[in-house]
Amino acid sequence: MENRKIHVVVVTGLSGSGKSTAIKAFEDIGYFCIDNLPVPLLPQFLSLCEKDMPTINRVALGIDIRGRSFLRDYEPIFESMERSGYSLEIIFLEASDESLQRRFSQTRRLHPMASADTHLRDAIAGERRELTALRSRADRIVDTTNLSVHQLKALITRTYSLLNDKERLSVQVLSFGFKYGIPYEADLVMDVRFLPNPYFVEDLRSLDGRTRQVRDWVLRWPEAEGFVREYTGLLFKLLPQYINEGKRFLTIAIGCTGGKHRSVVIAEQVADKLRTKGYYVVLFHRDILLE
Template identity: 45%
Template sequence: MSDETQDLAAMPQLVIVTGMSGAGRTEAMHVFEDLGYFCVDNLPSSLIGSLVDLDGVMREEGRTAERRLAVVCDARNRDFFGSLNAALADLRGRGVDYTVLFLDADDEKLVSRYKSSRRRHPMCEEGTTIGQGIQRERQLLMELRDAADYVIDTTDMLPQKLRSTIRSLFATGNERKGLAVTVYSFGFKHGAPLDADVVMDVRFLPNPYYDPDLRPLTGLDAPVRDFVMFRDETTEFLKRWKGLLDVVMPGYVAEGKQQLAIAVGCTGGQHRSVALAEATGDYLKSKGYRVSVAHRDLRLAEKAGK
């Protein structure tokens, strides 16, 4: 079993996110999405069992692969307080494994967040204040908070800290999987990248284009790949490039970055950048990152070479 499979096996199949309104449920759902969960916000608690059944049927029919579910159930639904306990009892009776995450914050902070957002608190009725709505919600949620598997107090938490806390609870050893990395090659003559977080220019390396036998090929072909990779210049570059990645990548993870684009460019986006984008993607995968590799201008470069 691979390390990635072991990490996934340790993650709960069903997570129910609940808690005080304004305590950070939306941010929590973003984290679970990044961890590969299928997320449903504002789900009536009476439908949790139906969602689990539907997901099981779709997997049996081959319409979806096995996936983990994360649902937000809260006071926005009228049936929340009356039926959540019953829904949880039903899941237990059916042997469905689930984890309840309760998000909380002190009253002063919740009032401040609602005032700054200008949203209406779901427990506020006509003639009641935000503070009164919070007190009513807290009283109704007391039993659920006590029974939750995890309680996170977000009073003094920035979003970055909440994200890292959730990852530490639900994806121990798998934090790097929360960062979706795209490595792509490009050609400067087709325009500089507009969406890249990191750009590496490899035009200083010898160019296979000037070899007539290699010109019509690409960095995906072994002769070009060997021409680029088995050179003293490339060996020295990769040593320093990997060292830089070893420094910056953990920093992006610690900052809670969710998407990262690394662009590797040469003149036409056909030879050097393609080979080195592939090598960069392989290296980051070996370090446990979730990586996809693409070649922005390869089709254009191939046409240009014909």
């Protein structure tokens, strides 16, 4: 039987930070999801998937402080999984104390570490302390303080739907506008606001960077051509290093003021250059319709 390498995402973090939303997002993009599976059962579960469920290649597990043995058991089990060749990734969700207090108050849910004589604020602080070591081990930390349920789901969907079974690294090239905020999922952020702005050219203002007119205008400037050449040259040196470190995906965010002209043109140029080197690239223009 062919030995399959299952990609396992562990979704954990502070209670009230959005784990249920994240698990639902993973389920929607085709992950086999289990919420609150006891960690000691994880190796047996993965073994069962390999032997009897050949269609399962991606698994997302929601694990939190409710399974108190988790904090005692996870480290040796995770290390054993990695030695066995599983692709393991830990996502740690968190939010500010004020945001968590507000969420628990609005839903009237009881915090898992709260009791009759424990204030909610103290329960949140206690959980944060207990999860310190796990947080430091996480591959990705997502602060959901300013994210709505829909924004968190979109972040998970955009990022993890890129992963594929055949490629060692999936790259998302993302254009955005700084006026709308830096993308939360960005690994590398580049600012191209130093380039001349087509917004101030009347015939180009209503168009976007996907059009030939805007693309030709942006790329006519020597600094644009030079930037694309030098930045992609840097990426060609960095990406093999990320692969060697076992990174499965990378989000490269390129921003201008509104995310409609310069960043779109440059993002498309960078994506094309990466594809010529054989990288699996998905291009996404976040703010192109907001201007």
